[in-house]
Amino acid sequence: MNGIRRDFPLLGANPQLVYLDSACTSLKPAQVIDAETSYYTQLGACGGRSSHALGRKTTEKTEEARENVARFVGAEASGLVWTRNTTEGLNMVASGLDYSKRRKVVTSVMEHHAVLLPFMKLRDRGQIRLEIVGCESDGTVSAGRWAQAIDRETALVVTNSGTNTTGWKGNAREVAKIAHDSGALICIDGAQGVAHGRTDFRRDDFDFLCFSGHKMLGPTGIGALVSKRQLLDRLEPLMSGGGTVKAVSGGKIDPMNDQTRFEAGVQHYGGILGLAAACDYLKKIGMEKVEAHEKTLGMALRRELEAVDAVIYGPADAAGHSALYSFNLKGKPHDLALMLDRQGIAVRSGFFCAQPALEALGANDGAVRASCYVYNTVDEVNKFGEALRKLRQLY
Amino acid sequence: MVLCFIAFFVFAVMSIFSAKYRPLAKEGFRCVFRTLMMKPCDTGLDERIKADVVSAVLKYSPPLAKVINGHFAALSWLFVIITLASFAYTAVGVYNFYVYGNCDGPQAIGACILNDITGDYGRFSEPTDLIPPTALDGMAAGNASANVTIIEFGCFTCPYTKKAESTMKTLLQRYNGTIYYVFKPFPLPNHPYSQDAARAVLCAYRQNKSWELQDEIFRQQQVCSEEGALALKPLAQNAGLDMAAFNRCFDNNETGAELERYVQEGRDAHIYATPTFFINGKPLVGPKPIEEFEKAIAEAGG
Ligand SMILES: Cc1ncc(COP(=O)(O)O)c(C=O)c1O
Numbered sequence: 148m149n150g151i152r153r154d155f156p157l158l159g160a161n162p163q164l165v166y167l168d169s170a171c172t173s174l175k176p177a178q179v180i181d182a183e184t185s186y187y188t189q190l191g192a193c194g195g196r197s198s199h200a201l202g203r204k205t206t207e208k209t210e211e212a213r214e215n216v217a218r219f220v221g222a223e224a225s226g227l228v229w230t231r232n233t234t235e236g237l238n239m240v241a242s243g244l245d246y247s248k249r250r251k252v253v254t255s256v257m258e259h260h261a262v263l264l265p266f267m268k269l270r271d272r273g274q275i276r277l278e279i280v281g282c283e284s285d286g287t288v289s290a291g292r293w294a295q296a297i298d299r300e301t302a303l304v305v306t307n308s309g310t311n312t313t314g315w316k317g318n319a320r321e322v323a324k325i326a327h328d329s330g331a332l333i334c335i336d337g338a339q340g341v342a343h344g345r346t347d348f349r350r351d352d353f354d355f356l357c358f359s360g361h362k363m364l365g366p367t368g369i370g371a372l373v374s375k376r377q378l379l380d381r382l383e384p385l386m387s388g389g390g391t392v393k394a395v396s397g398g399k400i401d402p403m404n405d406q407t408r409f410e411a412g413v414q415h416y417g418g419i420l421g422l423a424a425a426c427d428y429l430k431k432i433g434m435e436k437v438e439a440h441e442k443t444l445g446m447a448l449r450r451e452l453e454a455v456d457a458v459i460y461g462p463a464d465a466a467g468h469s470a471l472y473s474f475n476l477k478g479k480p481h482d483l484a485l486m487l488d489r490q491g492i493a494v495r496s497g498f499f500c501a502q503p504a505l506e507a508l509g510a511n512d513g514a515v516r517a518s519c520y521v522y523n524t525v526d527e528v529n530k531f532g533e534a535l536r537k538l539r540q541l542y
Numbered sequence: 543m544v545l546c547f548i549a550f551f552v553f554a555v556m557s558i559f560s561a562k563y564r565p566l567a568k569e570g571f572r573c574v575f576r577t578l579m580m581k582p583c584d585t586g587l588d589e590r591i592k593a594d595v596v597s598a599v600l601k602y603s604p605p606l607a608k609v610i611n612g613h614f615a616a617l618s619w620l621f622v623i624i625t626l627a628s629f630a631y632t633a634v635g636v637y638n639f640y641v642y643g644n645c646d647g648p649q650a651i652g653a654c655i656l657n658d659i660t661g662d663y664g665r666f667s668e669p670t671d672l673i674p675p676t677a678l679d680g681m682a683a684g685n686a687s688a689n690v691t692i693i694e695f696g697c698f699t700c701p702y703t704k705k706a707e708s709t710m711k712t713l714l715q716r717y718n719g720t721i722y723y724v725f726k727p728f729p730l731p732n733h734p735y736s737q738d739a740a741r742a743v744l745c746a747y748r749q750n751k752s753w754e755l756q757d758e759i760f761r762q763q764q765v766c767s768e769e770g771a772l773a774l775k776p777l778a779q780n781a782g783l784d785m786a787a788f789n790r791c792f793d794n795n796e797t798g799a800e801l802e803r804y805v806q807e808g809r810d811a812h813i814y815a816t817p818t819f820f821i822n823g824k825p826l827v828g829p830k831p832i833e834e835f836e837k838a839i840a841e842a843g844g
Contacts, residue, residue: 478611481586481589482589482592485589485592485593486593486596486597486600489593489594489597489598490597537604538600540600540604540607540608541596541600541604541607541608541611541612542608
């Protein structure tokens with residue numbers, strides 16, 4: 148991990164900054180920024196439409212990127228749809244599936260609002276029956292709970308491969324198996340999981356996987372929905388428009404039969420190139436190394452939090468967490484975050500767009516969250532601990 | 543929260559000079575507006591101010607930071623009230639200065655306070671406590687048969703008595719022949735050498751030169767308060783007194799009993815500060831602006 152920090156212009160410009168909010172969005176290395184800019188400086192044209200040289204080159208480069216990003220998560224390029232972010236992917240799945248034969252959707256209380264809200268909306272419209280599985284007191288959701296809820300009525304199961312509240316990496320693979328045993332589909336919210344560990348779409352037998360570029364060193368405004376090829380055909384697109392049809396003639400639509408059916412309008416080509424560069428960057432480090440580094444940071448975080456007697460949410464041991472901890476000291480979470488900010492430490496406070504999850508954990512007034520990534524160091528975690536010790540004197 | 547009121551005001555003033563503060567002023571305004579509508583402030587401005595204050599104090603004194611952090615709401619109320627009160631006082635002061643020429647307004651004490659804890663007089667401290675004297679003896683000037691009489695109780699080592707002197711001189715000129723002015727010495731025991739100065743002026747009055755010595759004393763008031771007789775004698779000389787007669791009068795305390803009578807008269811009038819004036823009986827305490835005197839003279843039929 149040596150030398151990585153030098154790749155991040157924002158860290159260079161703010162040498163005193165301790166950025167512990169990567170679960171919200173990560174910082175971007177120069178390689179990603181350059182790749183994104185390269186679209187504007189070297190390509191600049193429409194992909195998949197224009198046949199001039201720059202248009203062809205744009206198509207070529209973005210299709211290369213599709214291969215690249217799909218490979219990064221162990222999936223086929225033909226099943227990858229560009230989205231704006233995880234949220235868009237999840238909405239595409241929620242609104243695109245057919246619930247006429249099986250009406251039930253199962254998810255858990257530990258999910259992000261990006262998962263819960265689209266399905267709650269369908270429930271409120273009477274389109275689905277929604278079962279929200281509860282959690283243990285440490286925020287984990289056991290396979291047993293899932294097995295109990297998933298039945299032959301279940302069309303879809305949605306869960307995450309890493310939470311943004313406790314840092315628990317979850318049991319997505321197991322849940323996928325339980326879903327398939329009942330003939331249900333599995334959709335994975337990979338917003339955290341893809342960024343922080345190796346994801347193997349095929350091996351884990353997922354049906355849908357949604358993730359965002361911006362949490363994995365990539366640009367904002369780009370993400371992907373990865374799907375089994377044959378399932379894409381069963382999905383109704385959320386949006387239609389330019390680029391989604393072969394022809395519109397005689398009052399009839401002849402849709403594309405590949406994933407471009409879902410990619411309405413001119414795409415975020417710069418973002419696509421940036422996301423591919425982020426995958427390259429992470430691959431070069433190696434996701435195993437990323438996980439090992441985060442394990443070290445996670446243990447350091449836990450040590451610092453225990454030293455100030457913080458209330459820690461989530462599994463009782465460091466093994467259950469990634470380098471992400473939600474906690475509370477005596478003061479209001481928001482006050483703590485603001486005062487940490489005054490000491491140059493960026494953390495998040497509140498409900499992290501997962502209010503039901505925090506309430507289930509007993510954090511009814513929210514919590515403070517510190518989350519690390521590849522560029523963080525144990526030294527920084529120590530600084531964070533020092534700041535916490537100072538703040539503890541206030542209570 | 544209440545702090546927004548101050549923040550809005552401060553940032554509004556600062557944004558006159560620097561655009562940097564305009565968004566903050568806007569935020570403060572929004573906050574003030576919401577607070578007035580009984581809605582919580584939703585911009586987070588107060589929370590950020592709290593974090594700034596507590597973090598800054600935390601660097602120097604964790605215990606103090608703890609107190610501020612724990613009682614921030616109460617402290618900000620206190621701060622707001624103090625600030626608003628000081629705004630109000632400033633506004634009143636500015637108004638008074640504009641209208642009355644001093645920041646304290648028409649009832650301003652701006653006078654030397656009698657601090658005689660042995661007598662009964664500490665009980666009196668309001669113009670309404672004052673009882674106009676009836677006797678007209680004293681060091682007089684002007685027309686004895688005029689309609690308006692101004693009686694003054696003054697102390698020669700009191701800076702406020704000194705300040706009023708020029709007003710009296712102006713009035714005597716301006717109302718030439720239509721007012722009668724009587725000065726009764728009322729040396730304050732808490733002013734050093736006030737007794738000596740009063741006796742000296744009474745001695746000068748015997749030579750009809752009380753104004754002259756009075757002028758000298760006021761000019762050198764500081765020295766008189768420090769040195770007493772040592773300073774008074776050269777001043778008597780400057781005032782052109784017959785020094786042999788003066789020395790006799792002063793050294794033998796010839797005016798002591800007379801002074802005691804004036805003091806008693808002042809006590810009977812419940813004088814609690816110098817200078818105190820009675821304009822046909824209507825009291826004015828302190829060296830009031832000349833307009834006040836003119837008003838009182840007009841009311842008295844002058
Ligand atoms: C677990 C999880 N799911 C979904 C999301 C939503 O991601 P995005 O805002 O990029 O759509 C996030 C991001 O906060 C997340 O942490």
